[in-house]
Amino acid sequence: MIINWVDRxxxxxxxxxxxxxxxxxxxxxxxxxGRLSFYEWSMSAITPPKWVGFDNYIxxxxxxxxxxxxxxxxxxxxxxxxxxxxxxxxxxxxxxxKFRSARFVxxxxxxxxxxxPVSIALxxxxxxxxxxxxxxxxxxxxxxxRQEWLGSVTQVLPSLIAIDVWxxxxxxxxxxxxxxxxxxxxxYESADVDGATSWQKLRHITLPLLMPTIITAVTLxxxxxxxxxxxxxxxxxxxxxxxxxxxNILVYDTAFQNFKxxxxxxxxxxxxxxxxxxxxxxxSLRKRQxxxx
Numbered sequence: 371m372i373i374n375w376v377d378r379x380x381x382x383x384x385x386x387x388x389x390x391x392x393x394x395x396x397x398x399x400x401x402x403x404g405r406l407s408f409y410e411w412s413m414s415a416i417t418p419p420k421w422v423g424f425d426n427y428i429x430x431x432x433x434x435x436x437x438x439x440x441x442x443x444x445x446x447x448x449x450x451x452x453x454x455x456x457x458x459x460x461x462x463x464x465x466x467x468k469f470r471s472a473r474f475v476x477x478x479x480x481x482x483x484x485x486x487p488v489s490i491a492l493x494x495x496x497x498x499x500x501x502x503x504x505x506x507x508x509x510x511x512x513x514x515x516r517q518e519w520l521g522s523v524t525q526v527l528p529s530l531i532a533i534d535v536w537x538x539x540x541x542x543x544x545x546x547x548x549x550x551x552x553x554x555x556x557x558y559e560s561a562d563v564d565g566a567t568s569w570q571k572l573r574h575i576t577l578p579l580l581m582p583t584i585i586t587a588v589t590l591x592x593x594x595x596x597x598x599x600x601x602x603x604x605x606x607x608x609x610x611x612x613x614x615x616x617x618n619i620l621v622y623d624t625a626f627q628n629f630k631x632x633x634x635x636x637x638x639x640x641x642x643x644x645x646x647x648x649x650x651x652x653x654s655l656r657k658r659q660x661x662x663x
Contacts, residue, residue: 403635403638403639404635406419406632406635407427407632407635407636408421408422408423408424408426408632409421409422409426409632410422410425410630410632411630411631411632412629412630412631412632413629413631414629422632426632426635427636427640429633430633430637430640435612435620436620436637438612438615439612439616439617439619439620440617442527442612442613442614442615443596443616443617443618445527446527446530446534446595446598446614446616447592447596447598449527449528449531450531450534450535450591450595451588451591451592453531453539454534454535454538454539454541454542454591455542455584455587455588457535457543458539458540458541458542458543458545458546459542459543459546459577459580459584461479461539461540461543462542462543462544462545462546462549462550463546463550463572463576465543465547466547466550466551476544476547479540479544480540480544482536482537482538482540483537483538483540483541485537487537487600487601487604488600488601488604490533490537491533491600491604491605492604494529494533494605495520495604498519498520498529498605500518500519500521503519505517505519506519521610522610523610523611523613526606526609526610526613526614527613530601530602530605530614533601534595534601537601538591538594541587541590541591542584542587542588542591545583545586545587545590546580546583546584546587548583549580549583549584550576550580553576553579553580554579557575558571558575561574561575582656585652585655585656586656588652589649589652589656592648592652593645593648593649596618596641596644596648597618597645598616598618599618599619599622602614602616602618602619603619603622607619608620608623617637617641617644618641620637621634621637621638621641624637
């Protein structure tokens with residue numbers, strides 16, 4: 371009887387430390403942040419937190435900086451994920467076939483992902499540098515004018531998107547390559563018998579079967595994209611004129627530049643709900659695609 375009781379409850383003994391760790395590292399900070407969002411608490415004044423109810427949320431929705439940061443976050447994330455998905459899937463299909471240097475190519479593709487974001491940002495700052503940057507040097511040699519890539523309101527976001535696409539397109543490509551390797555061969559054999567072309571097999575077999583894998587990769591990237599901070603802060607710090615200030619940068623500025631912890635907490639809760647909504651939508655979409663396949 372004792373042995374049976376141990377067998378039934380042993381799994382909880384092994385999982386309990388992980389559950390406690392998650393509660394301490396995730397649940398408690400989230401609950402504390404939610405509680406703090408209903409208080410006015412400034413680090414610049416030696417005063418206790420003051421209960422203000424939903425005032426922090428109301429003030430955020432009335433703040434033009436919040437809507438600007440939301441717009442910048444949406445533009446940066448949507449454009450980056452669209453380009454990364456299209457290029458990643460194309461690269462995966464191109465390199466899914468066996469060739470002599472396949473392993474070497476896949477290793478090289480991983481290099482941008484293993485470098486630290488700050489080091490990547492510093493390299494791209496040099497590339498985009500108006501006076502000595504290699505990109506402007508190429509443009510001038512071709513007869514074009516120098517550009518203020520990170521100093522122009524209209525060019526800064528496309529420049530940051532280019533950095534993200536260069537760094538993270540291989541991530542989606544490698545996941546899709548793994549998905550292609552696991553596809554069944556029977557549909558392709560049937561298509562060959564029916565005389566289907568390569569384009570028809572790609573359109574009607576490969577892409578539909580890969581859709582759950584692609585959605586999984588997109589979900590992981592969107593979560594990471596929405597949280598992007600280090601690369602943007604190391605290159606532009608949200609400038610010029612707040613044109614690259616994402617929600618993460620706004621949270622940092624609100625908490626550690628303006629010392630308004632209550633407002634920053636309210637912003638974090640809104641940001642958390644936004645990310646959670648995106649995850650739920652993409653998870654539901656992936657489930658539907660999986661059921662169709």
